[in-house]
Amino acid sequence: MTRLTTRAPAKINLTLHVLGRRPGDGYHALESLVAFAGAADALTLAPAPALSLTASGPTAGPAGPTADNLVLRVARHLAERVPGLRLGAFGLVKRLPVAAGIGGGSSDAASALRLLAELNRLPLDHPAVIAAARATGADVPVCLEPRARMMRGAGEAIGPALGLKPLPAVLINPGVPVPTAPVFKALGLQVGDKLAGAAHPAIPPDADAETLLAAIRSARNDLEAPALSVAPVIGTALASLRAQPGCRLARMSGSGATVFAVFSDRHAASRAARAIAAAKPGWWTVATYLR
Incomplete structure (x- = not known):
């Protein structure tokens, strides 16, 4: 073979x-x-x-x-x-x-x-x-x-595959490794503890960008705040994404330090990636689609 x-x-x-x-x-x-x-x-x-x-x-x-x-x-x-x-x-x-x-x-x-x-x-x-x-x-x-x-x-x-329409996006990693364990430790939950917060919104299958963004805008990443205490540069990376024209939503992924933003179209995503890469050549920056 x-x-x-x-x-x-x-x-x-x-x-x-x-x-x-x-x-x-x-x-x-x-x-x-x-x-x-x-x-x-x-x-x-x-x-x-x-x-x-x-x-x-x-x-x-x-x-x-x-x-x-x-x-x-x-x-x-x-x-x-x-x-x-x-x-x-x-x-x-x-x-x-x-x-x-x-x-x-x-x-x-x-x-x-x-x-x-x-x-x-x-x-x-x-x-x-x-x-x-x-x-x-x-x-x-x-x-x-x-x-x-x-x-x-x-x-x-x-869960089952949702069939979401591709989302134009930019990913940034500011070059700081962030192991998962310290972030969960900074969250501070003891065994048996519950974390207060609004319930996760329902995600319709086959949602287009508008429907998806409307559904998840009120959601969150509960690890973002503890990750910021471990690696404050995450906040700088998020701010750089939110300042770009066409940015619809910016958030941290997982336990960090990678952040992402969804953009209005692929051209806005490409322009944003080029601008950020020029300003921060040491960062890993890529325009992509999320599916």
Whole structure:
């Protein structure tokens, strides 16, 4: 069989409500509308007797040791659950920023599962594939089929694909890694605590941009304030987006430091990305679509 290829797109939390911290396992219970960007890592799989991974690309170094990469971890989890699983040599090209609130490692792992499922003729809803995704990380299940949908619980409850119309957007990462743990710590919830706040709005399937923005404008990212206390530059990045003509909504994704803005059209998004990149050449700035 020839080499298999796929993309590992950035996961963007258009909303992120923290409901509380579960008494049983201590995990934070979330409710989040997730979409996926055109910006992505790339992954290949060449059938081979032994499992291996080669990483390259501009952010391969910050991603950490190859031996601990989530691509290898998820492959091992699947091999434990599927006797005789065919494996191979993965090639990962890292382009997305690391520790950035856009699920880069989780999307890489989900992409590895897609390739292994294709190689072994397993459906993506196979129990072993789902179990391997959950065992690898909370965000891996939602990245398995990267289309806009609701995610609830600690990532284990995945809603149906929503079929949202593509949203012209700009993503910014100001170059400061923000690990998730310190942000949740700054949120300050103890096991069993609940976080007050308005309920998440209903998201109509197949919504156009106007309908979607009207629905989520009153929503929020509950991790934005604690992330700002960890990395104040997030506020600077948000302000730079909100100052651009055509910006409809700007918010932080995940636990930061990546922020995004939805724009009125692709031309406004491209102009904004060029202006911000010129003013802040050290930032990762990209115009894209969210789907």
